[in-house]
Amino acid sequence: MAEPLLELSGVHAAYGDAEVLRGIDLVVGEGEVVVLLGANGAGKTTTLRSICGMVGTRGSIRLGGTELVGRPTEWIIRRGIAHVPQGRGVFGVLNVEENLRVGAWGRKDTKAIEADIERWYGVFPRLGERRGQLAGGMSGGEQQMLAIARGLMARPKLLLLDEPSLGLAQIITRGLFAQLEDINREESVSMLIVEQNAELALSFASRGYVIESGSIVLSGTADEVRGNDEMRRAYLGY
Numbered sequence: 001m002a003e004p005l006l007e008l009s010g011v012h013a014a015y016g017d018a019e020v021l022r023g024i025d026l027v028v029g030e031g032e033v034v035v036l037l038g039a040n041g042a043g044k045t046t047t048l049r050s051i052c053g054m055v056g057t058r059g060s061i062r063l064g065g066t067e068l069v070g071r072p073t074e075w076i077i078r079r080g081i082a083h084v085p086q087g088r089g090v091f092g093v094l095n096v097e098e099n100l101r102v103g104a105w106g107r108k109d110t111k112a113i114e115a116d117i118e119r120w121y122g123v124f125p126r127l128g129e130r131r132g133q134l135a136g137g138m139s140g141g142e143q144q145m146l147a148i149a150r151g152l153m154a155r156p157k158l159l160l161l162d163e164p165s166l167g168l169a170q171i172i173t174r175g176l177f178a179q180l181e182d183i184n185r186e187e188s189v190s191m192l193i194v195e196q197n198a199e200l201a202l203s204f205a206s207r208g209y210v211i212e213s214g215s216i217v218l219s220g221t222a223d224e225v226r227g228n229d230e231m232r233r234a235y236l237g238y
């Protein structure tokens, strides 16, 4: 693995009294793609939310060596993390281009922002064709592309994606993952991806973790995770 970029150690998280994460250890290396798998309610979304300071968290979460636990979300995001939450989260009443500009908040390099907008239109041509259209009226796949492009407008070091394929047709999902692969390779953006489509995610990620009831029960290279019988039965269905 490359130098660690994101390091979780002994992470506990709770909603009020209900403890949901019970001591998570997880690493994402520089430029690496890591997938987090697990059943519904296992704590995948909560793991991403604890990285972003959106849920009460104990333990240590470091980004490039800097401790994030206890910091407000805005501070964490400014350190170079983009979070695309489950269920997309585009601004429906803003048009495509306005959504992209919201993603660039905090950046002052006006020229580079314009260039980035054009770049994401190049990567996702559907967005370019619909740049003036309200995001709320676009298809699920288009909204997902927009949510990802908006996250990348912040020029993050680390992209957190929560179920990017949710509700998308398989062919759209495959196209989306191909684009993520290009983005990872060309921009060396590290990614932590929560995904129900385990097989697809493992074909793209270099390593994987499986979470069950708030604990990591399996981790390894994508091949190791894919080759684990228990894992296959539970999540791959064959």
Ligand SMILES: Nc1ncnc2c1ncn2[C@@H]1O[C@H](COP(=O)(O)OP(=O)(O)OP(=O)(O)O)[C@@H](O)[C@H]1O
Residues within 6 Å of the ligand: 015, 018, 020, 038, 039, 040, 041, 042, 043, 044, 045, 046, 047, 086
């Ligand atoms: N805001 C909340 N308040 C209280 N409990 C919550 C809250 N959000 C999630 N939980 C609980 O925390 C546990 C983990 O939820 P989480 O959303 O992290 O799971 P998940 O692995 O992302 O599941 P899914 O695959 O369904 O998205 C679940 O038992 C859930 O009911």
Ligand SMILES: [Mg+2]
Residues within 6 Å of the ligand: 044, 045, 046, 086, 162
């Ligand atoms: Mg979830």
